[in-house]
Amino acid sequence: MTYSPMRIGGLASGMDIDQIVSDLMKAERMRVDKLYQQKQILEWQKADFRNINLKLRTLYNHTFDMRLQSNYLRYNTVSTLSDSSPSDVFFSASAGSSAIPATYSFRVEQLAKSAEMKSDTSISRGLVGKGLTDVEITASNSNFDITIDGVKRTISLDPNTYTIDGSSGYTLEDLAADIQVKIDSLYGDGRLTVSLEEVSGGEQKRLIISPSGDHKFLVVLNSSDQNDALHALGFADGSRSIISLGSPLRDEAQGFRVNPFKHEVGHKISFKINDKQFTFDLSEGGQHANYGLGDILSEISSDEDVNVRAYYDNVTDKIVFVSKEMGKTARIKVEDIEGNFLDALGMETGLTVTGENAKVIFDGTVVEKTSNNFILNGIQFTLKEEMSADEQALIKVENDPDQVVETIKNYLQIYNETVEEINRKLAEERFRDYLPLTETQKKEMSEKEIELWEERAKSGLLRSDSMLSGLISKMRIAVYTPIDGLPSDMNSLVSLGITTGSYTEQGKLYLNEAKLREALAKDADAVMRIFNSSGKGSDDSG
Numbered sequence: 001m002t003y004s005p006m007r008i009g010g011l012a013s014g015m016d017i018d019q020i021v022s023d024l025m026k027a028e029r030m031r032v033d034k035l036y037q038q039k040q041i042l043e044w045q046k047a048d049f050r051n052i053n054l055k056l057r058t059l060y061n062h063t064f065d066m067r068l069q070s071n072y073l074r075y076n077t078v079s080t081l082s083d084s085s086p087s088d089v090f091f092s093a094s095a096g097s098s099a100i101p102a103t104y105s106f107r108v109e110q111l112a113k114s115a116e117m118k119s120d121t122s123i124s125r126g127l128v129g130k131g132l133t134d135v136e137i138t139a140s141n142s143n144f145d146i147t148i149d150g151v152k153r154t155i156s157l158d159p160n161t162y163t164i165d166g167s168s169g170y171t172l173e174d175l176a177a178d179i180q181v182k183i184d185s186l187y188g189d190g191r192l193t194v195s196l197e198e199v200s201g202g203e204q205k206r207l208i209i210s211p212s213g214d215h216k217f218l219v220v221l222n223s224s225d226q227n228d229a230l231h232a233l234g235f236a237d238g239s240r241s242i243i244s245l246g247s248p249l250r251d252e253a254q255g256f257r258v259n260p261f262k263h264e265v266g267h268k269i270s271f272k273i274n275d276k277q278f279t280f281d282l283s284e285g286g287q288h289a290n291y292g293l294g295d296i297l298s299e300i301s302s303d304e305d306v307n308v309r310a311y312y313d314n315v316t317d318k319i320v321f322v323s324k325e326m327g328k329t330a331r332i333k334v335e336d337i338e339g340n341f342l343d344a345l346g347m348e349t350g351l352t353v354t355g356e357n358a359k360v361i362f363d364g365t366v367v368e369k370t371s372n373n374f375i376l377n378g379i380q381f382t383l384k385e386e387m388s389a390d391e392q393a394l395i396k397v398e399n400d401p402d403q404v405v406e407t408i409k410n411y412l413q414i415y416n417e418t419v420e421e422i423n424r425k426l427a428e429e430r431f432r433d434y435l436p437l438t439e440t441q442k443k444e445m446s447e448k449e450i451e452l453w454e455e456r457a458k459s460g461l462l463r464s465d466s467m468l469s470g471l472i473s474k475m476r477i478a479v480y481t482p483i484d485g486l487p488s489d490m491n492s493l494v495s496l497g498i499t500t501g502s503y504t505e506q507g508k509l510y511l512n513e514a515k516l517r518e519a520l521a522k523d524a525d526a527v528m529r530i531f532n533s534s535g536k537g538s539d540d541s542g
Helices: 005-012 017-065 172-187 249-255 293-302 401-427 439-443 447-457 466-480 513-532
Strands: 075-081 091-095 102-110 114-118 134-137 143-148 151-156 160-163 192-199 204-211 219-223 268-273 276-281 308-313 318-326 331-338 352-354 358-362 365-369 373-376 379-383 393-399 498-500 509-511
Touching: 017 401, 075 091, 091 102, 091 393, 114 331, 114 352, 134 172, 151 172, 160 172, 172 192, 172 204, 204 219, 249 293, 276 293, 276 331, 293 308, 318 331, 358 373, 358 379, 365 373, 401 466, 401 509, 401 513, 466 498
Parallel strands: none
Antiparallel strands: 075 393, 091 379, 102 358, 102 393, 114 318, 134 160, 143 151, 143 219, 192 204, 268 276, 268 331, 308 318, 331 352, 358 365, 373 379, 498 509
C-alpha cells in the first residue's frame, strides 16, 4: 500500500485541520441559523394573525347576531288579576319577539292532563301468615316484635293451646283476639286489624294483620330476642305489611289483595297496555324468576311503544299508570291476557282512559292546547292552576328598552375589545436586535433569560401592518356612514348615540345611553334596521 506524500506533508506542517473545518462549518451554520430565524419570525407573525382572526371571528358572530330581530323586539310582560294581585299562581306569561304590544284578557279554564289510571284500592292486603290448624304458645315462645310506622314494641301472648275446632278450649279466633288486644293496648284502638282467613277448603286458617281503614303505614314483624312466637303464628322474621318491590313476585303473591296468578302452581302472567303485550314467566327457574313488582313496572315505563310511566305510590299503596304525553289524544288501555296481574294492581281490565286538553280563554276566544306550555300570539305561557269562572287576568305587553340597551352595550364591549387588541399590535414596539434564539444559544441561557428574550423577539411583528391599519380605518368610517332607506335623523350609529372617541383611541366606540333610549322610543324599527342592514359593497357593510 502507498501513501500520498501531500497528506503526510500536510499533517506534518502543523496546520490545525479541526479548526479549519470548524470555521467552515460555522459559516454554513450561520446561513442555516438565519433561515431558521426568518422561519420562526414568520410563524410568530402567523400566530399573531391567527389570534387577531379569532377576535374578528368572535366580533363577526356577534355582528351577525345583532341582525336578529329578536334582539330589538324585547318586551315586558305584566299579568295581574282583576284585583291587581299577581297572576303567577295560575300561569306565567313571557312575550317573545313576535308578540304585539297590547293588553289581553286571559283565563285558565282547564289544565292539560295526562291519561292516568290508578289502583282502585291499596294493593297490599297486610301481613299474611301460613295456614294453621293449632298453635301452642308456651313461656318459651310467647313473644314477637312489631313495628308500626317506625315505632317498635314487643307483644307478649298468653300461654295457651289454640285449635281450629276449639277442642283445647281455645280457638284460633281467641288467638287473633288476644293479639288484637295486645296491639291495641300498645298503639291504640283502630290502627291494626287482626283477622283469620280459611285456606285449604277450611281445613286450615291463617292470620292476617293489616292496617285498619285508610291507614297505609308499614307494619313489620320481627323475631323477639327471647321466646320467639313468630314461627308458631305462621310468620317469617321480617314480614312486611306492604308488598316488596324487589322480592320475586311469586314470593309476594299472598301479600296482594288479589293474587296476581290465577293458579297457585302457575306463575306466568301476560297482559296488554296500549295494545303492547307483556309476558313474564315468574316461576322458579323461569326466564323472569327473580323479577319483582318493581322490575315489571320498570319494563312498562321503559317501553317507548307503550308511552306510559308506571310506578308504585308508597303513600297510598297503589300503582299508578300515567301517559307520558298530555292532551285528549293521550290514552291508557289495559287488558289481562293470562293471570290476574292487572286485576291484582286494582286496574279494571278492558278499561281505556284518556287525557285532557288545556283550555284557556284568550281575549274572549276559547283556545285548546295539548300541553300546559305553549305559545299564543307570540306569548309563551306556562299554565299552573285552573281559575274560577269569575276570575280573569289582564296581560300587558310593553316594549322593554332595557334589554335592547343591554344587548347593544354588550356588543360594543366586544367591538372595543377587538379594536383595542388590533391597535395594540399595530403600535407594539419592534426590537430588531432581538432575533429568535437558536438551540445552541438557548443552551447557554437560563429559562428566565430565554423567556425575556423571546418576549422582545415576538414584540412588534404586526407593527404598522397595512392590512390591519386599513381594517381599523374602515371600521371607524362605518360608524359615520349613513344607511340608505332610513330617515336622515335615524340612519347611522351616530344617530343612536354611538360615536368614536379621540383620534388617539383609534376607533374605540362610546355610547350615549340617553340618546339610544330616545331613539328606541322614537323608532325601534329604525334602530333594528341600522344594525341588520347591509351596505352596497364590502367597504360599507352595515
